[in-house]
Amino acid sequence: MSQGGKVLYYVQHLLGVGHVFRTMRIVAGLVESGFEVELLYGGQKLQNFQDHGAIVHFLPPLNSAHGDFSKLITGDGSVADDQYRNKRRDLVLAALSSSKPDILVTEAFPFGRRQMHFELLPLMDAAQALEKRPKIFASIRDILQEGNKPSKDRQTVELVKRYFDGVLVHGDPNLIDLSATFPYTSEIADRLHYTGIVTPPHTTDNDASCEQFDVVVSAGGGLLGRELIFAAAEAKANSSLCNARWCLLTGPYMAQADRNELAKFDIETHEFIPDLYCALKKAKLSISLTGYNTIADIMAAGCRSIVAPQWNEKETEQLRRAQLLTDLGLVEMLHHDDKTPAALCAAINRVMNAPSPDWSRLKQDGAAATARILRQALANGRSNGVH
Numbered sequence: 001m002s003q004g005g006k007v008l009y010y011v012q013h014l015l016g017v018g019h020v021f022r023t024m025r026i027v028a029g030l031v032e033s034g035f036e037v038e039l040l041y042g043g044q045k046l047q048n049f050q051d052h053g054a055i056v057h058f059l060p061p062l063n064s065a066h067g068d069f070s071k072l073i074t075g076d077g078s079v080a081d082d083q084y085r086n087k088r089r090d091l092v093l094a095a096l097s098s099s100k101p102d103i104l105v106t107e108a109f110p111f112g113r114r115q116m117h118f119e120l121l122p123l124m125d126a127a128q129a130l131e132k133r134p135k136i137f138a139s140i141r142d143i144l145q146e147g148n149k150p151s152k153d154r155q156t157v158e159l160v161k162r163y164f165d166g167v168l169v170h171g172d173p174n175l176i177d178l179s180a181t182f183p184y185t186s187e188i189a190d191r192l193h194y195t196g197i198v199t200p201p202h203t204t205d206n207d208a209s210c211e212q213f214d215v216v217v218s219a220g221g222g223l224l225g226r227e228l229i230f231a232a233a234e235a236k237a238n239s240s241l242c243n244a245r246w247c248l249l250t251g252p253y254m255a256q257a258d259r260n261e262l263a264k265f266d267i268e269t270h271e272f273i274p275d276l277y278c279a280l281k282k283a284k285l286s287i288s289l290t291g292y293n294t295i296a297d298i299m300a301a302g303c304r305s306i307v308a309p310q311w312n313e314k315e316t317e318q319l320r321r322a323q324l325l326t327d328l329g330l331v332e333m334l335h336h337d338d339k340t341p342a343a344l345c346a347a348i349n350r351v352m353n354a355p356s357p358d359w360s361r362l363k364q365d366g367a368a369a370t371a372r373i374l375r376q377a378l379a380n381g382r383s384n385g386v387h
Helices: 018-032 082-099 114-129 150-163 185-191 226-238 256-262 276-282 292-301 317-327 341-353 366-380
Strands: 006-011 036-041 055-058 062-065 068-074 103-107 135-141 166-170 192-194 215-218 246-249 268-270 285-288 304-307
Touching (some): 006 018, 006 082, 018 292, 036 082, 082 114, 103 114, 103 366, 114 150, 135 366, 150 185, 166 185, 166 366, 185 192, 215 276, 226 246, 226 256, 285 292, 285 341, 292 317, 304 341
Parallel strands (some): 006 036, 036 055, 215 246, 215 285, 246 268, 285 304
Antiparallel strands (some): 062 068
């Protein structure tokens, strides 16, 4: 057995890439701390996915149909049928049986991934039935999707109480407590562990090979953020940083037609760069959406930032995060209808004339804290208490 024990970690991304990248950082932290990790990976394999020393079980891929979470789509674009789901379920259960983990971690579930109950509930029951039952943890970001029906949130509480030893909340309660976005937090408070934000390792190993950009504009996975990318492209020439070196990061999912249109601007454009954190450490300014991982990179790099949260009536996570960080004076926020070249130029002037943000006031290094919490859970026999 490895020094830290064995972890079986489940992740399924349906829209965007954030869940996978946060999981990759956590897996890297677990492996570095001595855990043996096996990863159940349920979405399309990302081009820049790294296993960080984990054994990866790539399940037959599933994703959502253009954000319609009521339909699950297979790798060839067809709607997943019962046969496809049953095959996945059997592979998940086989991985549990062969790995015999000390700890089982499910990313998002039971606070999300209801579409995956066909394999996750059998996984939970099978884990409970093992001769040596693993400790079972949920891994969730600090801000959950709001507006669920009360019945769904009640079901989450029931599942936590039935199956889970702990819930890893990857945030700082001084920024936001889970109760702000989950109404029944008090009923599971004895299982909560706040890890801090899952930031990248604060290293300088790659600094020499990291390209220097003055302004980095990023759109996460690229399914969202078109307006911001094009506003930035048009704003550059008229901004106070017009002579600086800019880089547009479109993400892997931006439409090819939009990529072609960006070619008319005299700005360097990439789908992604290998180490956003490293680039941001050298940058004067970040312009981005407000997804969890992008903010984690900005936070670790400590750079000035303009954020333009993407939200609608159902998706409010980015807006809430942006408002919290604005209230702390850590970012400059562009509102939904303000993603224009003129508004961006004005925001650049404000943020570049403001004091540098003090990101150190927020708890970071969530991957290392996750490893410590899981190791302590094994030592204690059962996890309790809020960390």
